[in-house]
Amino acid sequence: MMRWAGSMSRDTSGTVKHSPLSAAMAHTIVKLTVKDVRFPTSLEQHGSDAMHTDPDYSVAYVVLDTDCGLRGFGFTFTLGKGTEIVVCAVEALSALVVGKCLQEIVSDFRAFYRLLTSDDQMRWLGPEKGVIQLATAAVLNAVWDLWARAEGKPLWKLLVDMDPEQIVSCIDFRYITDVLTEKEALDILMKAQAGKQQREDEMLKKGYPAYTTSCAWLGYTDQQLKQLCTDALKSGWTKFKMKVGADLEDDIRRCRLIREMIGPNNTLMIDANQRWDVAEAISRVSRLAEFKPLWIEEPTSPDDVLGHATISKALAPLGIGVATGEQCQNRVMFKQLLQASALQFVQIDSCRLGSVNENLAVLLMAHKFQVPVCPHAGGVGLCELVQHLILFDYVCVSASLDNRMCEYVDHLHEHFTSPVVIQDAHYMPPKDPGYSCEMLDSSVQRHEYPEGEEWKLLMK
Missing domain, CATH: 3.20.20.120 (Enolase-like C-terminal domain)
Structure with missing residues (x-):
């Protein structure tokens, strides 16, 4: 498993060189708050389709507070009833997040992803599907938001500026290596560097x-x-x-x-x-x-x-x-x-x-x-x-x-x-x-x- 302790650059020979993470990455997550937020869109039939005739667009809305004052925001989307169940699932995951340092998370993001998706008891509720997966997305969306804010970049730019090796290090390849290996993923990203x-x-x-x-x-x-x-x-x-x-x-x-x-x-x-x-x-x-x-x-x-x-x-x-x-x-x-x-x-x-x-x-x-x-x-x-x-x-x-x-x-x-x-x-x-x-x-x-x-x- 690849681990990154900081941002990366390449010298003229193509060798990867690592630089320390910025001081802004030293934030520790001290609190996770989640709220059930719903909009009554069913009143005007916004979002109505053949299976969801009266949707109320809603989110389980997550806020991460850090010891340095920076906050991260995330959510997962729902259609009204049931949002309270996702909120409970987020609260169940919160103990895996609170107390973690942002630097610790992003230096081995694959491990942190697995921490949330592979808890030996909560994974029984999925694994990696259903309400527990929706809750995982809400929490991780907030973590990615926090990381991008710490770097002072919109998320797309944070991703674009990463070296291919660091992108690959964020992905859990378990269960998909018969279709996509780390090397193949890296080759795809390296080829796309042109242009x-x-x-x-x-x-x-x-x-x-x-x-x-x-x-x-x-x-x-x-x-x-x-x-x-x-x-x-x-x-x-x-x-x-x-x-x-x-x-x-x-x-x-x-x-x-x-x-x-x-x-x-x-x-x-x-x-x-x-x-x-x-x-x-x-x-x-x-x-x-x-x-x-x-x-x-x-x-x-x-x-x-x-x-x-x-x-x-x-x-x-x-x-x-x-x-x-x-x-x-x-x-x-x-x-x-x-x-x-x-x-x-x-x-x-x-x-x-x-x-x-x-x-x-x-x-x-x-x-x-x-x-x-x-x-x-x-x-x-x-x-x-x-x-x-x-x-x-x-x-x-x-x-x-x-x-x-x-x-x-x-x-x-x-x-x-x-x-x-x-x-x-x-x-x-x-x-x-x-x-x-x-x-x-x-x-x-x-x-x-x-x-x-x-x-x-x-x-x-």
Whole structure:
């Protein structure tokens, strides 16, 4: 296992040289606080789909306090009920974090990742899946935010500036070495060093291409859909995703409506949110093929690797790919999806997997299999987080924008201290230090469940 005691540089011979970590890294975590924060988005059907008809976008929100005053912020995304369970899981993990020095954590981040995911008793609740994995992501997101703040960099820049060896040292390769070894990962990152600065400059100037899901939630009326599509087209959007899966005839009607709105040359994707059995998915999507969707997202159970493979094979002659991953629970599931040629678009999630560490593994595996990564975002705060990961992917891993785009949903960004910036349907790289996780204190207080003012008013 590689350990790093500080930042690294190379001399002219290519030898890695280590320099001491900055004094700012000497922070000790003295307190972990977690809160249940919920937004009543179900009232206006924001986020509604075929399986989640009344979602309340929510987070288990983590704050790490240090002895030097610096704080780290993180969260994991939920849909309302059940957030309190994730909060309990975070509290159960807190003893593994409080008392740790940031320098101690990041000098052997792989070991710290395993500390959280492999506790000999709590791993029984997973391992590396379910509520315990969501809680792990919330805690680790806060640790990464703390590290980026200590270095005075946005997270994407912290990652981009790391040497390939240090990136690899953050990843737990256990269970995936039959597909990706440390050496292969290092080779991928080393190869991508060529042109790295030009790609970073390109992102700073133009941003990363995005697509919108905000126009066509399943619970929206036709009038809402038309108005939102009209507004989006005026704002420069060319890639649109819509929800399907409740009723076939209604899906056909709505697909026809949105295709007429956006025209034949813009990109359309459809998302069933796990609604169908395998044969049903093939039949339904075949009926929608006339509208030329680029992909069908989550056509069946997110755990059904071979089912996705069957669907992918059946839809390939129609030119329709399969996208999945927003509820893929760990790197091992992604490994199997890639091995089985079960997906044509990898959708990482910044809170479903074990934070940045595990997402790094998936980005590298996807590159090895030459499958484009198109992250899941939306919800509350997911756009803020995943933009950092996809920027790193382009600059340091894939070096390609072919068939690549990052989801964007125009909800709840006003509750963050560093909200996403979209220009001409592109994510502009964040500039503030950290992982863009910090929420406004006023928003947290108003929406904390069930004692926040927002929920007291709704429960009257």
